Amino acid sequence: MKIAFVGKGGSGKTTLSSLFIRHLATTGTPVVAVDADINQHLGAALGLDDAEAAALPAMGENLPLIKDYLRGTNVRIASAETMIKTTPPGEGSRLLRVREDNPVYDACARPVELDGGTVRLMVTGPFTEADLGVACYHSKTGAVELCLNHLVDGPDEYVVVDMTAGSDSFASGMFTRFDITFLVAEPTRKGVSVYRQYKEYARDFGVTLKVVGNKVQGPDDLDFLRTEVGEDLLVTVGHSDWVRAMEKGRPPRFGLLEEPNRHALRLLRSAADATYASRDRERYTRQMAHFHLKNARSWGDERTGADLSAQIDPGFVLGEDVTVSA
Secondary structure: OEEEEEOOOOOOHHHHHHHHHHHHHOOOOOEEEEEOOOOOOHHHHOOOOHHHHHOOOEOHHHHHHHHHHHHOOOOOOOOHHHOOOOOOOOOOOOOEEOOOOOHHHHHHEEEEEEOOEEEEEEEOOOOOHHHOOOOOHHHHHHHHHHHHHOEEOOOOOEEEEEOOOOOHHHHOOHHHOOOEEEEEEOOOHHHHHHHHHHHHHHHHHOOOEEEEEOOOOOHHHHHHHHHHHHHHEEEEOOOOHHHHHHHOOOOOOHHHOOHHHHHHHHHHHHHHHHOHHHOOHHHHHHHHHHHHHHHHHHHHHHHHOOOHHHHOOOOOOOOOOOOOOO
16 A cells, blocks of 8 residues: 655654554555655654664665666666656566565665564655755655556555645645555644645645644544544544654554554554455556656756657556566
């Protein structure tokens, strides 16, 4: 399952995505965790110290390797240099799988040991002072989008992405790459405004969106979210002493997380698992082509000097049964 956590800055999306990743790890479930936020906090939320988090390899810095590997023997792609963030896979492309070892994971992923299991953690890399005035952060998240376009996963396999804050993900087609999107919202007007914006943008693309109410302190907060969000409200999360200890760098054993919050995590997993049966692989592939054409026409063709529409393989549908190129 490909799962996104989104929400306004400060909503708690990174904390909740890290709790969900820990919850999956307790069962030994294969997980690839990706920090695609401009503020790189997922590593710390998963227990890494500052030095360990700073040492994580940036996907953006390994983009040439990623492109060269994913291109494989796809004759529609003239060179790795002509690949952009939206380039879709086709016959001959190499695909990524959750459980395998490959050069992309070797270069970009690092194992993080959690209670009960180990997850692979990948990060886009921070927005540095050198980027100011000369770079757009979306160029860094392009590495994530390219990998998601070439990633196949089956039941009981999870890719969890902590996304950029607000509605920044709509600057590309990455918001359509997920089986389910969990929008973390506080019970405030600002908290639900991101939900409304996300809901409006995503409505024409078949995005499965569920709201996780965070920092809910009582019946009034719950009533507010129910009124503003309606049936999209999946579950709410309240105060957690376990999270407070984790934020201080001293997390107790994960089994000591409060039962109401553990119950909320089980509901998130059940909601994610339920989307597998309704996967529309042809729509998923069509959406890749749609956003690739938009990017090709707006900037990609000019930047690469190539007709990037030719990279679309009309007979290709991405799914678990696709054979990976050697």
